[in-house]
Amino acid sequence: MIWLTWRQFRVQAIVTAAALAALTVYLLLIGFGSRDAYDTGIVGCTPSECAAALQAFVHDYNAPFGIIGAVLLAIPALAGIFWGAPLVARELEEKTDKLVWNQSVTRRRWLAVKLGLIGLTTAAVAGLLSLLLTWSASRYDQVTGERFAALTFVARNVVPIGYALFAFTLGAVTGMIVRRTLPAMAITLAVFAAVQIAVPNGIRQHIMPPVTETVRLDAAAVSSINGLGFRGEGTGGSIHGYTKPGVWPLVEEMHLYKSDGSAYLIADAKPCMVMGSFEESMACTAGQDLHFTFTYQPGDRYWPFQWIELTAFLVLTLLLTGIGFLWIRRRLN
Structure with a gap:
């Protein structure tokens, strides 16, 4: 055979x-x-x-x-x-x-x-x-x-x-x-x-519950984001692209909040928008005591994710194999 x-x-x-x-x-x-x-x-x-x-x-x-x-x-x-x-x-x-x-x-x-x-x-x-x-x-x-x-x-x-x-x-x-x-x-x-x-x-x-933490928008955080924007007058600002080395970020857009927990509005950002350069503007923003929530999967979960996903597909393979043996014996006559 x-x-x-x-x-x-x-x-x-x-x-x-x-x-x-x-x-x-x-x-x-x-x-x-x-x-x-x-x-x-x-x-x-x-x-x-x-x-x-x-x-x-x-x-x-x-x-x-x-x-x-x-x-x-x-x-x-x-x-x-x-x-x-x-x-x-x-x-x-x-x-x-x-x-x-x-x-x-x-x-x-x-x-x-x-x-x-x-x-x-x-x-x-x-x-x-x-x-x-x-x-x-x-x-x-x-x-x-x-x-x-x-x-x-x-x-x-x-x-x-x-x-x-x-x-x-x-x-x-x-x-x-x-x-x-x-x-x-x-x-x-x-x-x-x-x-x-x-x-x-x-x-x-x-596969595993993600980690959510509050991050202060300081100079280090500012250096690792792709941009800051507002959807319109009266709406809260948000940053894009923030991440940390080795982790899996689950949210691309993160809303900004002031120290009292209220939304960071375009009116709050205007004093920093009139700065001479982009670097000066972002440095001013970093000094406004803002924060955001960052949701991610930690980097040390990479191998657990690999083994869990492999196991899941092996189990599905065994289930399909069992269906195949039952089908070939009972239905293919």
């Missing part, structure tokens, strides 16, 4: 191995290149040079690591569409199930070998590429400090393995239920895309 599965899967396996080898060489090259650029351009830089060096480093490596991250994001979807969806649906369409499942090998054993062998291959491909990308982009991730970013989080460390196994099993079970390859591929893509959108935008941030 293992030999038969290999015979049917060998073309996909060979193509995947060749693509993985090419990506490995590419990731090794840019990994060593980014390390050399980091050591020569950033390590030991003077304060006057560091800002430009960091900006140049991010500019040079943003596209290469972004492209590979997108490839890794697509691997689970491709596994679900091209490896999972046709697994059973193709047998049903071509009527070969009547021959395959009437041999000495039971249909459950047939499914177990298929899911096990191809599923492990899927997990190995996603895991190896994730490991290589995590190593290669380590200096880039250190500089940007955006490990929690949606596209970064799902393309590093252990989470891609969970996504890959889930997508492959989803495709296989969908093919069993739909009995047609093309509709199963379309449904698998739609469901997996919905999951990839829903998890980073609506679920991941609630």
Whole structure:
């Protein structure tokens, strides 16, 4: 049974191995290149040079690591569409199930070998590429400090393995239920895309209760915001883009309040708006004893989030596998 599965899967396996080898060489090259650029351009830089060096480093490596991250994001979807969806649906369409499942090998054993062998291959491909990308982009991730970013989080460390196994099993079970390859591929893509959108935008941030703290708008806070604005006369002011190193900010716009807790209005800001320069204006604002609330996920929760999300997708994979075994035994007669 293992030999038969290999015979049917060998073309996909060979193509995947060749693509993985090419990506490995590419990731090794840019990994060593980014390390050399980091050591020569950033390590030991003077304060006057560091800002430009960091900006140049991010500019040079943003596209290469972004492209590979997108490839890794697509691997689970491709596994679900091209490896999972046709697994059973193709047998049903071509009527070969009547021959395959009437041999000495039971249909459950047939499914177990298929899911096990191809599923492990899927997990190995996603895991190896994730490991290589995590190593290669380590200096880039250190500089940007955006490990929690949606596209970064799902393309590093252990989470891609969970996504890959889930997508492959989803495709296989969908093919069993739909009995047609093309509709199963379309449904698998739609469901997996919905999951990839829903998890980073609506679920991941609630895995653990976020931390909310009150921050004083002093000179240090002013230096790390992108801007201060008002929506209109009589409305409270707000700042944008404030964050702290290594954390995951959950709110982009934060309202400003005065020391007595009332909203900071445009009338309160006018004395600082007439200053000669932007720096003087912001220094004046920092001296008005203002504060805001900052909601975020701490940086030390990165690995707990990784393991929790991996576990969740492994559980979903097991549930789908159980549905597949029940369906192939009771419904596919």
